Amino acid sequence: MTVSATAHSSTGQATAEQTAAIETGTANISAFPAVDAQRQPRDTRPLRLITCGSVDDGKSTLIGRLLWDTKAVKEDQAATLRRDSGKQNDLGLPDFALLLDGLQAEREQGITIDVAYRYFATDKRAFIVADTPGHEQYTRNMATGASTADLAVLLVDARVGLLEQTRRHATIATLMGIKQFVLAVNKIDLTGYDRARFDAISHEFRELALSLGVRQITAIPVSALKGENVVYDGKASMPWYEGPTLVEVLELATVRSAQTVGFRLPVQRVSRPGESFRGYQGTVAGGAVKPGDSVVILPSGMVANVTKIVTFDLVRNAAVAGDAITLVLDRQVDVSRGDMIVSIDAQPQTGLAFDAQIVALQPDGIQPGKRYWLKSGSRRQRVTVQPSSQLDLKNGKWSHHTDGLGMNAIGKVHLSFDEQAVFDSYEQNRTTGAFILIDPDTNNTVAGGMITAKRSALAGIHTDDTRVLLSLPADLADKILASELFASRREEAEVRRISAGKAAEILGDIDG
Numbered sequence: 032m033t034v035s036a037t038a039h040s041s042t043g044q045a046t047a048e049q050t051a052a053i054e055t056g057t058a059n060i061s062a063f064p065a066v067d068a069q070r071q072p073r074d075t076r077p078l079r080l081i082t083c084g085s086v087d088d089g090k091s092t093l094i095g096r097l098l099w100d101t102k103a104v105k106e107d108q109a110a111t112l113r114r115d116s117g118k119q120n121d122l123g124l125p126d127f128a129l130l131l132d133g134l135q136a137e138r139e140q141g142i143t144i145d146v147a148y149r150y151f152a153t154d155k156r157a158f159i160v161a162d163t164p165g166h167e168q169y170t171r172n173m174a175t176g177a178s179t180a181d182l183a184v185l186l187v188d189a190r191v192g193l194l195e196q197t198r199r200h201a202t203i204a205t206l207m208g209i210k211q212f213v214l215a216v217n218k219i220d221l222t223g224y225d226r227a228r229f230d231a232i233s234h235e236f237r238e239l240a241l242s243l244g245v246r247q248i249t250a251i252p253v254s255a256l257k258g259e260n261v262v263y264d265g266k267a268s269m270p271w272y273e274g275p276t277l278v279e280v281l282e283l284a285t286v287r288s289a290q291t292v293g294f295r296l297p298v299q300r301v302s303r304p305g306e307s308f309r310g311y312q313g314t315v316a317g318g319a320v321k322p323g324d325s326v327v328i329l330p331s332g333m334v335a336n337v338t339k340i341v342t343f344d345l346v347r348n349a350a351v352a353g354d355a356i357t358l359v360l361d362r363q364v365d366v367s368r369g370d371m372i373v374s375i376d377a378q379p380q381t382g383l384a385f386d387a388q389i390v391a392l393q394p395d396g397i398q399p400g401k402r403y404w405l406k407s408g409s410r411r412q413r414v415t416v417q418p419s420s421q422l423d424l425k426n427g428k429w430s431h432h433t434d435g436l437g438m439n440a441i442g443k444v445h446l447s448f449d450e451q452a453v454f455d456s457y458e459q460n461r462t463t464g465a466f467i468l469i470d471p472d473t474n475n476t477v478a479g480g481m482i483t484a485k486r487s488a489l490a491g492i493h494t495d496d497t498r499v500l501l502s503l504p505a506d507l508a509d510k511i512l513a514s515e516l517f518a519s520r521r522e523e524a525e526v527r528r529i530s531a532g533k534a535a536e537i538l539g540d541i542d543g
């Protein structure tokens with residue numbers, strides 16, 4: 032067995048070695064109902080999932096069970112687990128939650144662990160599971176885990192049903208772009224395998240998920256403790272359940288595609304080892320590049336052609352997202368750290384104002400109108416943050432909110448920059464569309480966020496002005512927008528391009 036249960040703190044990419052190890056893993060799943068192996072080509076990319084649940088819902092037990100039943104536990108670990116059998120449960124099984132105890136201990140000592148990543152595999156696919164703590168104060172860790180996940184497993188205790196925390200987790204997962212949910216109705220054994228109970232909870236969850244716009248939902252009655260419907264089926268106890276096991280759903284889930292639109296190279300360093308060589312170094316954050324491609328340097332807008340792509344040991348004829356490269360261009364251009372080199376035909380947005388969604392991470396929260404440092408990749412800029420609405424985690428609705436955002440609050444904000452900023456939307460690129468906010472007084476990271484859209488200059492217009500414009504026939508509104516009178520008050524070039532229809536969209540956004 033090549034797979035080990037490995038805990039990793041912080042930002043969580045599997046190393047190449049780990050990925051290779053999990054990809055060669057061959058877990059024994061013969062006793063588990065086969066999904067036609069012929070029809071299911073093995074996906075080489077690991078599926079990333081996040082598990083969320085409230086305290087005591089059985090999250091540790093479920094993850095432990097997944098690792099155990101897919102044989103992702105090393106022999107020595109297994110032996111230790113069996114030996115510590117003071118902890119054995121009524122069924123004579125080891126306490127699976129113990130597999131995760133190292134992390135627990137660190138947490139109790141107050142060592143900051145954001146997210147622990149664990150690796151397991153079946154013969155169809157490898158998995159990386161982000162284990163995040165259930166307490167409310169750990170919301171930001173959940174957001175961190177969710178930001179890279181393809182799928183969220185939400186746990187509820189079958190005896191208790193959905194809680195506010197379930198809604199909170201589902202909402203954050205959705206905000207982070209997760210579109211596939213599994214509801215694991217755990218501890219079903221403690222309800223006497225009550226089908227009506229399961230149906231009621233899954234119905235309620237379906238409504239919640241639909242209200243969030245999530246359509247891919249699978250609800251599964253599970254006993255993590257007994258290992259029913261996790262890796263092995265639970266037909267003996269639940270003949271009424273004909274759906275898939277948790278692992279079957281995970282094997283069939285889709286890996287979120289990189290969704291990048293064009294080539295992006297945030298410049299980390301300008302390399303000038305000698306007179307004759309000048310290269311721009313960084314990690315490709317999207318798309319691909321090859322010699323001969325035309326690129327634009329942002330925010331300056333200068334154009335150049337790629338002559339050479341160099342990595343640490345060789346000259347390459349192409350580079351893709353994730354590659355650390357040095358790019359050589361065909362002419363002298365002014366490029367510095369924090370600039371972005373992008374493909375000419377699919378450029379990110381450049382502007383002074385953007386809309387974003389943020390999660391406040393510090394007790395001080397986010398203060399309206401305060402200037403922060405915004406850091407995205409290697410770029411650091413001054414920004415003013417103005418909240419516009421806040422998410423009510425009890426009912427999942429946004430409400431108008433222009434005051435500060437407290438710790439763990441999720442808000443929509445307007446970002447205003449002193450100098451041109453360059454972003455993709457987070458939907459389009461998770462690297463160049465994401466940022467953190469740093470408080471200049473304390474140097475603390477006070478928020479994590481994602482760009483939703485560029486704000487037009489029109490969005491700065493007083494709402495009443497825009498309402499008046501919208502009440503006019505579209506052609507008249509267009510004329511007024513294009514008039515000198517209006518242009519003299521606003522950034523002329525921007526305003527001219529905006530139709531009343533666009534204004535309606537922006538207004539909707541302001542109201543929303």
Ligand SMILES: Nc1nc2c(ncn2[C@@H]2O[C@H](COP(=O)(O)OP(=O)(O)OP(=O)(O)O)[C@@H](O)[C@H]2O)c(=O)[nH]1
Nearest residue numbers: 086087088089090091092128165217218254255256
């Ligand atoms: N009967 C039964 N008990 C379960 C099941 N899953 C978990 N438990 C028990 O529920 C208790 C809590 O389980 P944990 O896995 O520690 O719960 P958790 O959600 O990870 O809790 P924290 O780690 O504190 O967040 C333990 O005593 C488990 O043995 C289940 O499916 N059936």
